[in-house]
Amino acid sequence: MQRFYFDHNATAPVCPEAREALLPCLADVYGNASSIHHFGQLAKQRLEQARRGVAALLGCGPKEIVFTSGGTESNNLALLGALRPCGGRHVITTAIEHPAVLNTCAQIEREGGAVTYVPVGADGVVDPDAIRRALRPETRLISVMHANNELGTVQPVGDIAGIAREAGILFHSDGVQAAGRLAPPDTDLYAVSGHKLGALKGVGALRVRQGTPLANIQFGGHHERERRPGTENVPGAVSFGAAAGWAHAHRDAEAERLATLRDLLEEGVLARVPHARVNGDRSRRLPNTTNIRFDYVEGEAMVIGLDLAGFAVSSGAACSSGAVEPSHVLTAIGLSPRDARSAVRFSLGRDNDEAQVRALIDAVTNVATHLRRISAEAPAHA
């Protein structure tokens, strides 16, 4: 069976540039980047080259890039590093953040800190004034994601950065979904993940603006300018640098191409499947993402039906067993549990083309029609 991948917000295939850059790291470049000798220096050179690639993508200096194990660690480092010791300190975030942020905030609360979770509207975008109103004298940090992973909605991080600057506090943004797809915002802290861009899994980065006070959350050697101990993951970083290089060079053109394909998909599905609606604001979105709910259909069944037909899409977040969990993002934008369960996320990437999108529209139409025929609730004309 021919299979097509439309789940790039979950992860992306390793891109050819990353694959090529990696090869030496799997052969001759095996040194420990902290070693003094030739082998170490060779690894260190590759590592720093990769750092420059990531820095260019994020619009910052290479010295501001801390390599980590991925987006989750980057978010942990940003939040805990900025807040600790948490007692008596306050952080503002939103209700639609990724668990990497929400559960780190829960830890901050366990450590005696206070957290405000600012709600979002039905459009899936947070209101900067609501962030401003949540400020307290003890607020240390604002953390608002750049783009939401489920809806793709882009948050007003520019305005929020201004609010933080005025208040004299730090601003962190989870840029895991936005990096490489949107221009980098001007933040003190910015978390990114390699594999979403076509690098290996297991590598990420945190941009730490020079001069930003940040406590360590792991303890060991002097790596990453004392910010993150542990032998450097040179192959991971190298793949990240290469993937970032491609994303940086092609960002605007690729964004335009993906938006065209995404709009084609969305219009095709909405035209052919009755009772289908787009979740979240359609104008302020990542170019590659659409989240559509199909009344009278279980999103989980849709995902399985499409998978059996050869199309990979997603519905909500997977819990530890692999079953779909109800989405906190969709409930936060006001959907009923039932409507939230009927949502499916399509996220496009570099390998998708128009023929694949047209095939996907056909498959979605078929599966939705079949599921509706089964559903006891569906009206006869659905």
Place this chain on the structure above:
Amino acid sequence: MPETAPIAVAMSGGVDSSTVAALLVREGRAAVGFTMQLWNQRRLPQLTGDGVGRCCSLDDVYDARFVAERIGIPYYVVNFEDRFEEKVVKPFVEQYLAGRTPIPCTLCNNFVKFDQFVELADSLGARQIATGHYARVEQDPRTGRYRLLRGRDEAKDQTYFLFGLTQEQLSRTLFPIGHLTKPEVRKLAGDLDIPVAAKHDSQEICFVPNGDYAAFLDAYLAEQGIPRETTRGEIVTVDGRAIGEHQGVHRFTVGQRKGLGIAAPEPLYVIATEPAAQRVIVGPDRDLLRSRLRASGVNWVSWAGLSAPVRARVKIRNKHVPAWATLHPTGDPAAADVHFDEPQRAVTPGQAAVFYDGDAVAGGGWIG
């Protein structure tokens, strides 16, 4: 949709359903494996169990996924938690509080495994489902009716929990190991190179850790914010003498002997519970004997109904040896009066009375 019509296999990660999936693959069927996520084990953390033998544990999902990979079939975990709570857990709790002794497995079969799962299978183009139950289905060539037959392995037979299946559900269900004994299944699993061939059997009620249903009830009600009314009450004898106190009628079931905490000249058993008055009635063994019961909410399976008194063997709890009785119609087609030849011990409200015609399940209903 896939090229060939798939068959949906309910996979628990245990040896029985794993063998079912492997058998179907060997027969060339396009099997698709599913594990139903029914209950979040982290939800009531105060109920610390060792996790062994409980449903939906990550270990079981791991095992099911491994088997699916080994035999080369697609595999998915599907979230049926909402339906399970609505149709199984809530009624389970309500029944206990009403002084009855419910059978959640039957409700799960009726409303989840053979309902929501069949719906899911349907939506994916699978007309048939297969499970690892020890039971058999046959179509009667004369009447066209689907008959539900006891599993070949008497000790493992699960028809007591399956009496609620409709003709439609039976027509779409395969029990591929119903004609085998458990040792044969284990041997077959070994021959098929199934990694869980030696895995222990699951026990008890899947969502109740360590079988402590009273603790589960307390934890669940606390989580739901449902205040418990006074649960303490009197223990009284059949002739009305108060002889002790108890901590809640939901902790007692008909026929129970342990946990009464009363010294008496002859062994005392729970004869009945009265939740409204919070009374537990106790008496000697002979007071547990009943020669009649009314089954309501009857689902007719191999028989289409009852028009005149008929002889059958009737099973009133899972471990009960079916006893001869005459079934009498009541005027309500979904009820039957059961007159046992010999009085039966501990006829328990909330349990099922399942009627057997030889190996076939004629029908079954709930003991009122």
